[in-house]
Amino acid sequence: MRLSYRPFLLGSIALISACSKKNDTPGVPSGPVTQQEINNWVLDSMRYFYLWNDQLPANPNTSLETGTFFTSIKNTADRFSLLYNPLDPATYANDIRSKYGIDYSVISWPQRQEGVIGVIKLVVPGSYAAAAGLKRGSYFTRINETSLTAGNAATLSEQLRTTATGTITPATVTSGAITEGAPVLLQVSRVTENPVYASALVSSSPRKTGYIFYNAFIDGYNNNLLDVFRNLKSQGITELIVDIRYNTGGSLAAAAMLTALIAPDVTEKSTFVQYSGNHHLGSRTLDFATALSVPENADPVSFSALASARLRLPRIFLLTGSQTVSAAELLVNNLKPYTNVIQIGETTVGKDKGAIIVKDMRSPRRIPWVIQPVTYRLSNASGNGNYTQGIVPQYMIDEMSRQPLLPPGDVNDPLVAKALAIINGGGRASVENTPVSRHYYDAGQQAAINSMVIIPR
Numbered sequence: 001m002r003l004s005y006r007p008f009l010l011g012s013i014a015l016i017s018a019c020s021k022k023n024d025t026p027g028v029p030s031g032p033v034t035q036q037e038i039n040n041w042v043l044d045s046m047r048y049f050y051l052w053n054d055q056l057p058a059n060p061n062t063s064l065e066t067g068t069f070f071t072s073i074k075n076t077a078d079r080f081s082l083l084y085n086p087l088d089p090a091t092y093a094n095d096i097r098s099k100y101g102i103d104y105s106v107i108s109w110p111q112r113q114e115g116v117i118g119v120i121k122l123v124v125p126g127s128y129a130a131a132a133g134l135k136r137g138s139y140f141t142r143i144n145e146t147s148l149t150a151g152n153a154a155t156l157s158e159q160l161r162t163t164a165t166g167t168i169t170p171a172t173v174t175s176g177a178i179t180e181g182a183p184v185l186l187q188v189s190r191v192t193e194n195p196v197y198a199s200a201l202v203s204s205s206p207r208k209t210g211y212i213f214y215n216a217f218i219d220g221y222n223n224n225l226l227d228v229f230r231n232l233k234s235q236g237i238t239e240l241i242v243d244i245r246y247n248t249g250g251s252l253a254a255a256a257m258l259t260a261l262i263a264p265d266v267t268e269k270s271t272f273v274q275y276s277g278n279h280h281l282g283s284r285t286l287d288f289a290t291a292l293s294v295p296e297n298a299d300p301v302s303f304s305a306l307a308s309a310r311l312r313l314p315r316i317f318l319l320t321g322s323q324t325v326s327a328a329e330l331l332v333n334n335l336k337p338y339t340n341v342i343q344i345g346e347t348t349v350g351k352d353k354g355a356i357i358v359k360d361m362r363s364p365r366r367i368p369w370v371i372q373p374v375t376y377r378l379s380n381a382s383g384n385g386n387y388t389q390g391i392v393p394q395y396m397i398d399e400m401s402r403q404p405l406l407p408p409g410d411v412n413d414p415l416v417a418k419a420l421a422i423i424n425g426g427g428r429a430s431v432e433n434t435p436v437s438r439h440y441y442d443a444g445q446q447a448a449i450n451s452m453v454i455i456p457r
Contacts, residue, residue: 038369039069040062043056045371049281050081051353066085067091081374082372083369095450098190100188101128102129104443105121106441112178117141118148119400120134121246126192126193134168140169143167144166165188167183196214196215198409199213203420209239211416213243214242216247217258219298220297222257222295226309238313239317240313241419242316244331245399248323248450250296253291254295255334256272256273261310264312267303268288273286274379274380275376275378281375314339315339317344319343319419321346321399322349323447337380343395344393345396345399347392355373357371357372399414
């Protein structure tokens with residue numbers, strides 16, 4: 001069989017050139033595709049590409065349903081490999097943010113009889129949710145008109161995730177009193193997200209400090225990001241806060257570009273990322289020039305084109321959260337060999353692996369399924385990776401500790417305020433924590449698990 005594969009980092013980056021595994025079978029089967037044929041194709045692919053291919057079961061049960069079979073052969077350490085059938089939408093991974101354009105948490109709220117409340121953390125501009133008047137900091141008390149409790153938050157959210165429409169009931173909180181409004185209809189709305197939600201000069205004295213809320217690594221907006229950096233550079237900033245607390249990844253080229261815009265002393269030949277696979281795939285080092293040359297869906301931006309926007313900062317403040325993943329984690333880890341990274345917020349997800357997209361490339365295609373098996377371990381220019389438990393901030397701060405949530409870049413936001421306190425001389429140098437609200441459900445976690453990053457080969 002002939003297999004097409006494209007390497008990628010688990011989070012949201014995709015590859016540009018495809019390779020194929022040569023046909024090692026005596027002939028193409030004929031007749032209807034059987035369950036065993038599908039599962040044997042899956043197993044053969046995993047034996048070649050899978051990071052843990054030496055730990056696959058010797059004689060798995062190939063009569064199982066395809067999804068069940070895939071789960072049965074995966075390594076217990078594997079949280080991120082995916083399998084789906086493009087002809088069957090039910091097999092696709094989906095999440096509330098990509099469907100409805102909102103992200104929320106259900107947290108403890110003693111003033112409410114049920115003890116919890118929903119807090120909207122993010123609304124994608126241009127989405128149906130934004131048009132309905134929902135915004136960051138909005139509260140809600142019901143999903144599909146059922147009152148939220150600690151016990152049903154996950155179940156109700158799962159119902160919302162797996163249907164095409166739903167409702168949430170907004171609420172206002174005034175002096176502790178909660179007043180419910182009319183239910184707001186949510187409908188699936190696919191929008192093109194400009195990942196730069198906000199950019200501003202947030203402090204002028206004693207040091208000029210810029211702020212960028214960057215929510216995804218999307219190549220189509222790389223030139224917009226360049227313009228933002230040129231503008232901040234023209235204002236003479238000497239400090240920068242990059243907010244990636246909800247960033248679930250994206251293009252490798254965009255991640256390399258942002259790294260180069262921030263860091264001093266990197267050239268186009270400097271190492272951006274290293275990755276190593278099993279004995280079939282080996283190891284590879286990717287420099288900045290190569291990473292920039294392989295955008296997903298846009299024209300490449302050359303390293304020399306970055307010169308007018310590069311800030312070359314001796315330190316960078318990165319605001320992270322429990323949904324910061326993939327290419328966003330790559331940014332955190334891969335800046336460290338080149339500049340002082342001060343991380344504020346919550347521990348990231350921990351996607352320190354890469355993967356391959358595997359398809360049956362025979363004509364006509366017999367196997368419709370697509371596999372995205374974990375394939376690579378990732379590390380930075382210093383050879384450091386292994387952040388399977390997430391990247392832990394120097395300053396652990398739960399944004400829910402201050403209510404209501406404030407707009408991106410507000411100087412009173414607890415994460416932004418901490419960065420400014422350090423910059424302006426009022427912060428502590430030691431690691432510290434703030435009280436953490438109890439979270440009963442985080443809608444963005446599924447988006448973090450589903451995200452993909454593609455790297456070139």
